Amino acid sequence: MINRKLVKFLSFRYVILALIFIILAGGLVLIPKFEKQEGITPEELLSNIISPERYMTTDELAERIINQDPSLLLIDLRDEKTFKKYTLPNAINIPLKNLFNEDSAAFINQDEFDVIFYSNDNFDADQAWILCNRLGYKNLRVLKGGINTWFKTIINPPKPKEHMQNKAFELYSFRKAASMYFGVVYPDQVKTNTPKPIQTAPKKVIPVKKKKKMPVEGGC
Amino acid sequence: MGPLIPNDIIPFEWSSIIAIIIGIFFGFILEASGFSSSRKLAGVFYGYDFAVLKVFFTAALVSLIGLLYMDYLGYLDMSSLYVHPTYTWAAIIGGAIMGIGFVAGGFCPGTSLCAVAIGKIDAIIYVIGIMVGVFIFSELYSIFEPIYTSYFYGNITLVDSLGVDPYWFVFLFTIAAIIIFVLADIIRKRVKKVFY
Numbered sequence: 001m002i003n004r005k006l007v008k009f010l011s012f013r014y015v016i017l018a019l020i021f022i023i024l025a026g027g028l029v030l031i032p033k034f035e036k037q038e039g040i041t042p043e044e045l046l047s048n049i050i051s052p053e054r055y056m057t058t059d060e061l062a063e064r065i066i067n068q069d070p071s072l073l074l075i076d077l078r079d080e081k082t083f084k085k086y087t088l089p090n091a092i093n094i095p096l097k098n099l100f101n102e103d104s105a106a107f108i109n110q111d112e113f114d115v116i117f118y119s120n121d122n123f124d125a126d127q128a129w130i131l132c133n134r135l136g137y138k139n140l141r142v143l144k145g146g147i148n149t150w151f152k153t154i155i156n157p158p159k160p161k162e163h164m165q166n167k168a169f170e171l172y173s174f175r176k177a178a179s180m181y182f183g184v185v186y187p188d189q190v191k192t193n194t195p196k197p198i199q200t201a202p203k204k205v206i207p208v209k210k211k212k213k214m215p216v217e218g219g220c
Numbered sequence: 221m222g223p224l225i226p227n228d229i230i231p232f233e234w235s236s237i238i239a240i241i242i243g244i245f246f247g248f249i250l251e252a253s254g255f256s257s258s259r260k261l262a263g264v265f266y267g268y269d270f271a272v273l274k275v276f277f278t279a280a281l282v283s284l285i286g287l288l289y290m291d292y293l294g295y296l297d298m299s300s301l302y303v304h305p306t307y308t309w310a311a312i313i314g315g316a317i318m319g320i321g322f323v324a325g326g327f328c329p330g331t332s333l334c335a336v337a338i339g340k341i342d343a344i345i346y347v348i349g350i351m352v353g354v355f356i357f358s359e360l361y362s363i364f365e366p367i368y369t370s371y372f373y374g375n376i377t378l379v380d381s382l383g384v385d386p387y388w389f390v391f392l393f394t395i396a397a398i399i400i401f402v403l404a405d406i407i408r409k410r411v412k413k414v415f416y
Contacts, residue, residue: 008231022283022394025394025395029387
């Protein structure tokens with residue numbers, strides 16, 4: 001038996017399909033727009049945050065500066081005043097609030113250099129690191145402890161105690177050498193240049209030989 | 221989430237197997253809808269059968285609308301989908317050659333293989349012709365190279381190059397498609413029926 005109602009309904013099937021298409025496509029136009037998330041996914045960001053890779057120790061940094069590693073890009077996140085007072089060699093000053101200015105983007109958003117953020121401690125640097133990482137910037141690291149730790153370890157390394165392991169002494173000697181590279185002077189390294197008494201050189205008497213008269217040779 | 225293979229949800233090694241499975245289904249559906257008949261395919265150009273036009277237009281619309289919805293809902297990242305690179309003149313010339321081959325032979329590359337699978341002799345000759353064409357192209361590649369590699373615009377889409385809102389574009393495209401379907405039906409009714 002033919003279901004007449006169904007036949008009647010199905011004679012409109014193409015119209016119905018066309019309407020479904022228009023409704024679906026119109027829905028795309030009408031759905032509320034939202035800002036799409038830019039950069040990496042939250043999961044990826046979390047795994048980056050947990051990773052110990054994001055920190056660079058002061059010792060590692062000192063070694064790389066001393067070896068004149070060309071892939072190093074130091075970014076000082078403190079304000080200009082403190083930057084002028086003291087900073088690491090060849091650092092670029094981008095205060096945290098200027099981080100996303102147009103001219104600073106060129107330094108941070110690239111994948112040629114190892115960008116190392118630092119501030120007085122690693123609080124500001126961590127903030128900058130998370131913001132930039134979220135946007136998917138590459139090769140970013142944070143100097144662990146910032147300038148404060150830099151002073152405590154490299155510029156003014158604590159002397160190891162007698163009972164400490166050999167490693168501590170090795171580290172100390174490295175740090176001491178590094179600090180000398182960065183311009184620290186140790187008393188035992190300073191050469192005492194007490195002025196030597198000026199010795200007057202004894203006068204040399206050079207006897208001037210009298211020219212012998214040449215015997216007259218032949219001639220007229 | 222998606223796309224599944226670039227995001228490592230399905231391992232890359234499975235891609236060929238998935239391609240074979242999809243290919244089998246694609247071929248089956250082409251054959252089932254009569255696309256292995258060269259008369260049906262050529263019908264688009266002579267105006268007595270618009271099945272090809274309707275099927276491919278509908279397929280494009282369904283996937284386009286579906287992709288945009290999935291992108292909106294976050295199941296799919298449209299930006300990591302593969303977009304075929306655009307070489308303008310190579311595409312125009314290649315498209316013209318393929319169109320002539322399509323009208324003359326009654327197959328496109330996909331449907332010709334479908335027809336070979338059911339043992340059509342004209343399709344076998346058509347595929348041999350494709351092979352000859354491929355051979356000639358590869359042998360004379362150095363001559364064709366300047367056209368083949370120039371006018372490169374990168375992996376752009378219509379939405380990128382026109383700079384329009386993709387949602388509005390799809391909406392207008394849908395309406396255009398429906399108008400084309402209606403027009404195709406009108407033409408089909410006017411043209412003398414062909415029995416095949």
